[in-house]
Amino acid sequence: xxxxxxxxxxxxxxxxxxxxxxxxxxxxxxxxxxxxxxxxxxxxxxxxxxxxxxxxxxxxxxxxxxxxxxxxxxxxxxxxxxxxxxxxxxxxxxxxxxxxxxxxxxxxxxxxxxxxxxxxxxxxxxxxxxxxxxxxxxxxxxxxxxxxxxxxxxxxxxxxxxxxxxxxxxxxxxxxxxxxxxxxxxxxxxxxxxxxxxxxxxxxxxxxxxxxxxxxxxxxxxxxxxxxx
Amino acid sequence: xxxxxxxxxxxxxxxxxxxxxxxxxxxxxxxxxxxxxxxxxxxxxxxxxxxxxxxxxxxxxxxxxxxxxxxxxxxxxxxxxxxxxxxxxxxxxxxxxxxxxxxxxxxxxxxxxxxxxxxxxxxxxxxxxxxxxxxxxxxxxxxxxxxxxxxxxxxxxxxxxxxxxxxxxxxxxxxxxxxxxxxxxxxxxxxxxxxxxxxxxxxxxxxxxxxx
Numbered sequence: 001x002x003x004x005x006x007x008x009x010x011x012x013x014x015x016x017x018x019x020x021x022x023x024x025x026x027x028x029x030x031x032x033x034x035x036x037x038x039x040x041x042x043x044x045x046x047x048x049x050x051x052x053x054x055x056x057x058x059x060x061x062x063x064x065x066x067x068x069x070x071x072x073x074x075x076x077x078x079x080x081x082x083x084x085x086x087x088x089x090x091x092x093x094x095x096x097x098x099x100x101x102x103x104x105x106x107x108x109x110x111x112x113x114x115x116x117x118x119x120x121x122x123x124x125x126x127x128x129x130x131x132x133x134x135x136x137x138x139x140x141x142x143x144x145x146x147x148x149x150x151x152x153x154x155x156x157x158x159x160x161x162x163x164x165x166x167x168x169x170x171x172x173x174x175x176x177x178x179x180x181x182x183x184x185x186x187x188x189x190x191x192x193x194x195x196x197x198x199x200x201x202x203x204x205x206x207x208x209x210x211x212x213x214x215x216x217x218x219x220x221x222x223x224x225x226x227x228x229x
Numbered sequence: 230x231x232x233x234x235x236x237x238x239x240x241x242x243x244x245x246x247x248x249x250x251x252x253x254x255x256x257x258x259x260x261x262x263x264x265x266x267x268x269x270x271x272x273x274x275x276x277x278x279x280x281x282x283x284x285x286x287x288x289x290x291x292x293x294x295x296x297x298x299x300x301x302x303x304x305x306x307x308x309x310x311x312x313x314x315x316x317x318x319x320x321x322x323x324x325x326x327x328x329x330x331x332x333x334x335x336x337x338x339x340x341x342x343x344x345x346x347x348x349x350x351x352x353x354x355x356x357x358x359x360x361x362x363x364x365x366x367x368x369x370x371x372x373x374x375x376x377x378x379x380x381x382x383x384x385x386x387x388x389x390x391x392x393x394x395x396x397x398x399x400x401x402x403x404x405x406x407x408x409x410x411x412x413x414x415x416x417x418x419x420x421x422x423x424x425x426x427x428x429x430x431x432x433x434x435x436x437x438x439x440x441x
Contacts, residue, residue, distance in 0.1 A: 067290050067291075067292075069294065069315075071315075071316055073331075080336070082331065084285075084294065086287065086290065086294070088289055088290060090289060096287075096289045098287060098289075100285060100287075100294075100421075102296075102310075102312065102318055102320065103283075103310075103349060103421065104283060104285040104294075104296075104413070104421030104423075105349075105393060105394075105413070105415070105421065106415060106417075106419065109287075109417070109419075120417065121415070121416075121417060123393075124392070226316075228315045228316065229315070
């Protein structure tokens with residue numbers, strides 16, 4: 001009786017051991033697979049640049065002295081905000097960034113000064129530290145104001161791309177240039193190799209992107225910009 | 230010497246007075262006539278069809294941002310703003326609904342749930358119909374005039390409104406007692422002005438205009 005009882009128990013234990021081995025092994029495999037995916041530029045030829053060479057990135061938006069106006073739709077969880085986004089460089093590394101409604105009333109008016117966001121005006125429902133920090137990160141990314149320690153230029157000949165990679169500790173900012181058009185077509189912000197924000201830049205008018213789509217991957221925030229002027 | 234000094238002082242005073250109010254306007258003299266003129270605003274404007282030009286002034290820009298379009302109003306509370314420049318955008322207020330057409334996308338909101346929109350709606354209708362400047366609880370009102378226009382300056386009293394706007398200036402043509410221009414000045418002195426041109430008053434407007 002006893003033996004008969006034990007046999008199925010043993011079988012269950014064995015099955016359990018085998019399956020737990022399979023699970024562990026596949027977890028290991030997934031990790032190996034993911035880590036090889038995480039750094040897609042690892043084996044590509046790269047050049048370490050001087051920090052001042054950031055100006056060689058072919059991306060004019062941070063340097064133009066004209067006022068740039070984008071029709072803007074922001075969706076933030078269940079809120080939709082739309083209006084006109086006005087970006088104006090007022091000094092080197094100093095920008096005014098204002099969003100107004102269709103009727104002209106201001107939603108926010110920020111100054112981005114050497115990467116630091118200062119609030120000139122902000123409607124109450126957006127005037128929260130978490131939201132302001134998010135805007136700071138987004139506009140630093142769009143206007144190339146991120147703080148970084150090193151910069152690398154990576155050639156991806158297969159994709160016909162040049163990747164300008166700025167690094168600061170666990171953070172990295174990739175400005176991906178399409179070699180044919182010599183425009184930055186994608187920006188990607190990663191923390192510990194996981195992508196937090198991606199930006200697509202399309203329909204260039206001269207050297208200014210005609211359309212910008214910014215998306216956060218850890219929070220529900222999207223920004224769609226269409227160039228008016 | 231005294232003459233020069235008094236000229237300088239009076240010039241200085243003149244400049245200060247000019248700064249204090251819109252160019253060429255002075256305080257109304259005959260308040261009763263003004264009030265009786267303005268009381269016609271409501272009956273004069275049971276329906277309005279007009280073009281508009283909107284200018285946004287931001288202190289850090291050298292040029293104002295211009296928008297244009299058509300405007301429709303029908304008493305008691307139907308409004309349609311149809312922007313054609315710099316891009317097509319239509320916003321319709323109809324009773325308790327707000328409909329927005331942005332490109333191909335149409336969205337509907339409810340004024341009760343959207344405080345900011347209902348505030349805009351009330352302000353616009355109140356401005357056009359004239360009940361905004363009799364609202365002593367919400368605004369302090371000052372009356373000015375020149376040969377062709379009345380100018381009403383409304384200073385919001387309520388904190389929520391005050392945080393958005395410092396003053397609303399309403400320019401009313403004396404010839405037909407209808408609103409010719411609205412200027413909304415923010416606390417930073419940035420402003421939005423909306424000028425109504427080719428105004429057609431009290432003409433039939435189809436109900437379908439206020440639907441999307």
